[in-house]
Amino acid sequence: MMFIDPHAHMISRTTDDYEAMAASGVVAVIEPAFWVGQPRTHVGTYIDYLSAIIGFERFRAGQFGIRHYCTVGLNSKEANNEDLAEAVMEILPRFALKEGVVAIGEIGYDEQTELEDRYFRLQLDLAKELDLPVMIHTPHRDKKRGTSRSMDVCEEHGMDPAKIIVDHNNEETVREVLDRGYWAAFSIYPSTKMGNARMVDILAEYGAERIMVDSACDWGISEPLGVAKTAKLALERGIPEEHVKLVCYQNALSAYGQSGQMHEDDWLNPAAIDQRTVFEGNSILRGGREPLVQDAAVKRNANNLIIE
Amino acid sequence: MTSPVITCLNDWLQTRLSDEHRQWLDDQLNKILAANSDRALHITLGLIPRKFGRADLNLTTAELNQAASARANWAPTHWTVDTAARIYILSHLAARDSAKFGDTITDLCRNADLAEAIALYSGLALYPQTDTIDKQIGEGLRTNMRAVFEAIAHHNPYPAEHFDENRWNHMVLKALFIDSTLAPIQGLDDRANAELATILCDYAHERWAAGRVVTPELWRCVGPFATGAMLDDLQRVSESEVPQEKHAALLALSTCPEPRAADILNKHPEIKSAIADGRITWNALD
Numbered sequence: 001m002m003f004i005d006p007h008a009h010m011i012s013r014t015t016d017d018y019e020a021m022a023a024s025g026v027v028a029v030i031e032p033a034f035w036v037g038q039p040r041t042h043v044g045t046y047i048d049y050l051s052a053i054i055g056f057e058r059f060r061a062g063q064f065g066i067r068h069y070c071t072v073g074l075n076s077k078e079a080n081n082e083d084l085a086e087a088v089m090e091i092l093p094r095f096a097l098k099e100g101v102v103a104i105g106e107i108g109y110d111e112q113t114e115l116e117d118r119y120f121r122l123q124l125d126l127a128k129e130l131d132l133p134v135m136i137h138t139p140h141r142d143k144k145r146g147t148s149r150s151m152d153v154c155e156e157h158g159m160d161p162a163k164i165i166v167d168h169n170n171e172e173t174v175r176e177v178l179d180r181g182y183w184a185a186f187s188i189y190p191s192t193k194m195g196n197a198r199m200v201d202i203l204a205e206y207g208a209e210r211i212m213v214d215s216a217c218d219w220g221i222s223e224p225l226g227v228a229k230t231a232k233l234a235l236e237r238g239i240p241e242e243h244v245k246l247v248c249y250q251n252a253l254s255a256y257g258q259s260g261q262m263h264e265d266d267w268l269n270p271a272a273i274d275q276r277t278v279f280e281g282n283s284i285l286r287g288g289r290e291p292l293v294q295d296a297a298v299k300r301n302a303n304n305l306i307i308e
Numbered sequence: 309m310t311s312p313v314i315t316c317l318n319d320w321l322q323t324r325l326s327d328e329h330r331q332w333l334d335d336q337l338n339k340i341l342a343a344n345s346d347r348a349l350h351i352t353l354g355l356i357p358r359k360f361g362r363a364d365l366n367l368t369t370a371e372l373n374q375a376a377s378a379r380a381n382w383a384p385t386h387w388t389v390d391t392a393a394r395i396y397i398l399s400h401l402a403a404r405d406s407a408k409f410g411d412t413i414t415d416l417c418r419n420a421d422l423a424e425a426i427a428l429y430s431g432l433a434l435y436p437q438t439d440t441i442d443k444q445i446g447e448g449l450r451t452n453m454r455a456v457f458e459a460i461a462h463h464n465p466y467p468a469e470h471f472d473e474n475r476w477n478h479m480v481l482k483a484l485f486i487d488s489t490l491a492p493i494q495g496l497d498d499r500a501n502a503e504l505a506t507i508l509c510d511y512a513h514e515r516w517a518a519g520r521v522v523t524p525e526l527w528r529c530v531g532p533f534a535t536g537a538m539l540d541d542l543q544r545v546s547e548s549e550v551p552q553e554k555h556a557a558l559l560a561l562s563t564c565p566e567p568r569a570a571d572i573l574n575k576h577p578e579i580k581s582a583i584a585d586g587r588i589t590w591n592a593l594d
Binding site: 054058095274 | 421
């Protein structure tokens with residue numbers, strides 16, 4: 001089965017993770033612009049970060065046969081640094097139309113401050129102007145009210161819920177998000193967000209329409225195989241295969257494909273220019289060459305001595 | 309007066325874009341030329357592939373001839389439609405203010421996505437030459453993305469015309485290092501030099517020491533300057549069981565003025581005559 005991980009901070013991950021993801025069936029990832037752990041204090045570091053996720057990270061993923069897309073935006077934590085936020089808003093339009101940018105995101109609330117609210121709204125307006133989908137990061141704390149508020153603000157700005165993906169849902173938020181017509185994403189992230197057994201229960205209760213699963217893997221203790229493991233567990237526990245395919249592949253493609261920047265052909269039948277550049281002529285997906293995939297458990301065993 | 313390069317790009321886009329897209333491009337060009345900020349430029353360059361797609365340009369022989377007469381050695385064989393449209397816009401900006409254009413290119417390169425970086429560097433030979441652009445090319449050569457490196461190194465008249473010996477030599481060495489190819493580098497034989505031959509032989513020895521394959525193409529830049537131990541290397545490769553390696557060594561020796569080169573070549577009369585009558589060439593190494 002092919003998978004898409006529609007929320008993965010690959011810039012923080014190693015090549016082992018890329019290998020493992022490719023081996024598990026991941027064909028495409030979406031890398032949302034986010035808070036990198038250490039606060040950025042200059043717009044220059046923001047520019048270089050955005051350039052990295054539209055540039056080198058995309059290329060790096062291609063070496064493992066994985067298509068890489070991204071979203072660009074000012075995250076809610078850094079929206080609280082007003083000088084930085086103003087400068088980032090100035091440069092965002094030049095990144096929003098780069099190749100492979102599928103949404104403005106991840107944006108929304110952290111502590112629900114006035115500044116967070118201001119820059120969330122300005123970015124919704126930018127998404128509307130450029131006709132791009134939006135990826136919403138719902139807050140870790142005061143989550144339920146923060147999620148409702150995010151949707152209220154989207155509606156105040158005349159956004160179409162069909163173009164908005166509300167991420168990091170849980171049992172408490174999912175019903176309202178779906179009822180209001182938004183896409184509901186779930187991050188299978190150990191300890192703080194969703195576990196995959198809970199996720200399977202949600203799929204059993206809500207079905208698969210407008211639901212998608214991601215790993216949100218980043219610099220923390222997280223699981224780049226979150227999508228593949230959830231799919232396998234769901235199948236084992238009797239979720240119909242077509243539902244698994246929707247939540248682990250098709251819904252992400254349908255939602256973010258609205259950007260016009262993400263097509264199944266990108267990985268099934270890449271354009272000539274992509275084969276020459278992104279995949280460097282390695283027809284990994286078409287059986288032309290052995291994929292750069294090796295069992296991580298074998299490679300990372302210290303008794304496996306030979307390095308060539 | 310419109311430059312011959314702009315005329316080429318204009319003609320090629322005319323036959324490949326719909327009337328609506330063609331009109332849009334010129335409307336955007338007028339907006340960009342009238343604007344005080346770069347916002348319209350950034351948005352236009354971003355929208356070009358979104359609107360026009362990224363198909364190969366596939367120029368006809370007549371169009372490639374048109375290119376070469378518009379600008380010596382210009383060979384846009386690997387260009388895509390979006391690259392041509394982007395360079396069309398940039399060529400107008402270059403024509404308007406060549407001093408400011410260097411800053412524009414540098415700024416665009418810093419935030420470029422992969423396809424955009426390829427487009428920007430593919431157009432180098434068409435830009436006014438400035439120190440700013442020269443520095444930016446250095447950045448481009450330092451990339452790890454092979455396709456970006458090749459946008460500078462391959463099918464591009466700029467390096468042979470403008471690179472100093474150090475930059476030229478390192479471009480050739482890097483092409484080998486990242487598993488790229490040398491044949492598409494323009495001026496490869498004209499710019500061969502003794503220093504490069506030494507660097508390449510050292511590199512071959514490193515590869516051999518590590519038990520790795522040495523690309524046969526490497527010997528092309530060694531041949532004309534091979535002396536002493538370098539001839540030992542070529543002799544060694546000429547005895548290879550792998551036909552491409554053997555042929556490469558003998559091709560290299562055929563360009564070497566040393567008497568010993570002719571001696572080695574004479575040990576392989578069949579290949580020597582195949583080289584002499586053009587059946588074995590660097591472009592057809594097999």
